Amino acid sequence: MATAKGNRIYLRASAEQINLIRRAAEAKRKTTSEFVLDSACRSAESALYDLRTIRLDEKGWKQFTAALGREAREIPELIDLFKEKAPWD
8 A cells, every 4th residue: 555645634532542642653663644544444454354245156155055064073272272261361
C-alpha cells in the first residue's frame, strides 16, 4: 500500500484517547498518523477477512464436507498442552 497520501480522515477523540494513541505511537517509533492508519488498516483487513466466501469446486466441496463429517480424534500432545496452566493465569 505504498501510494501517494493526499486524502485526510478527520476523527474526534477525547484527550485521554489522543494521549493513549500518541504514547503507543512513540513506543512503536511511528508518527501518530502512521500508527492510527496502520491500526485502522489492520482492523479493516480483519473485518473483511471474516466476510470472505470460500469457493470450492465439486471435488473440493466433497473433501470439505467429508472432513467435517469425520469423527474427532484425540491428539495426546494437544491434550497435554491444554492441561498446562496458561502463563497469564
